Amino acid sequence: PFSGIVGAGQAVRIMTGASIPQGADTIVVQEVVRRSDDRVFVPAGQKKGQNLRRAGEDLAEGGVALAAGRRCGPAELGLIASLGIAEVDVYRPLRVAFFSTGDEIASIGRPLCPGEVYDSNRYTLFGALSRLGCDLIDMGVIPDRPDALEAAFRDASEAADVIITSGGVSVGEADFIREMMARMGEVAFWKLAIKPGRPMAFGRIRNAVLFGLPGNPVAVMVTYFQFVQDALLKLMGVTPLPPAQRFAVQAAFSLRKQPGRTEYLRGRLQHDGSACSVALAGAQGSGVLSSMSEADCFVVLPDDCLSVQPGDTVYVQPFHGLL
Structure with a gap:
């Protein structure tokens, strides 16, 4: 690595991820510059401080990297490794x-x-x-x-x-x-x-x-x-629990329902370019497992709902992230 001091109007070539030499304040990617002997021509439009990764921009010293109760997925494992931590305390599998x-x-x-x-x-x-x-x-x-x-x-x-x-x-x-x-x-x-x-x-x-x-x-x-x-x-120790993802769409089906209970229908989302709607995914019997395979969401009808007509607003719970 370069151990000197970079003065005004000077440039030093470094590799991606290397430390910034003392005196330098901007990185210009080599693909856009032109070299001629010991001179470098930098195109216009560069901004002071560009392409720098400053110490502490990811996590501040003394800050919390991962709170207790957080599930360790690929991003969390990488974050732990980036801090040089070889072992952490975790809950045993349930x-x-x-x-x-x-x-x-x-x-x-x-x-x-x-x-x-x-x-x-x-x-x-x-x-x-x-x-x-x-x-x-x-x-x-x-x-x-x-x-x-x-x-x-x-x-x-x-x-x-x-x-x-x-x-x-x-x-x-x-x-x-x-x-x-x-x-x-x-x-x-x-x-x-x-x-x-x-x-x-x-x-x-x-x-x-x-x-x-x-x-x-x-x-x-x-x-x-x-x-x-x-x-x-x-x-398993997960806190907080992930919130249920639900959003409103238009119904593309009709149905009568008994009051006093919440119903979970199997639906399939569809988009016509301007609005999102949901149709039922096949027969809705509790033994029709193919309806789950064909569906991509639950249609959640609250206990006070009596019927649904095409165009009514209903709430769906996508399978992505749930199943």
Whole structure:
């Protein structure tokens, strides 16, 4: 590196990222200058102080680089490294045990017997939980027998911080999850005023937090992304929680709705060059998982909404950043 002093009317060639020599106050990129022997011709239009990166312009001395509770993504890891810090204290990954329940649920990889359906919920949850960086304990499919469920809850509560189940929380004769929660721990609530996803249980089994999700595939996704994901982030130490992204668009569909519950429809945003609107993404049944795959947003209808007509204003929650 140049160790002298740059005087008025003088220039020194340095490499990108090098320290500025004493006396210099401006950088001109070499692509725009012309050299002739020991003279440099600089074009007009240069500004004093251009292209400099001054000490402290990124972070001031004594300032906070990353507050506690911040998730470490690519930018945060790079920022930590730029400060020369080799190690930081972090929360350990959250341990999450999850399983599906039901005698009618079959694991993939074998032919279905009469009355069976393949287990999609475990794979949905696996994908969602993997994105959060949780340590996962996949416990498979648990049959509708009290002894099998009790053993699964006991094992899960000993190994995990959080237990997530799908199925077994409605009012069917063989829906044992709520009963087991009450006997082995506590039930905080087991119904929500939403559609889909009304039968959702929350409570504890011993020291583990338990989320009992519905059995219908779309209801699993709605309850997970609207309620469970933020709770998991909180348990992971994330503060503050990222705000829900919602914005208003015009409806490109008509629908009648019962009052008293919030509904989450699957929609697809469209733009005609002047305005943004949303159409429904296929059939809206709670078992129609293809509607989630085809959609790019939730259409959120509040509990006091009675109907929607084309052109009405509705609020959407984009999947980007959520799913």
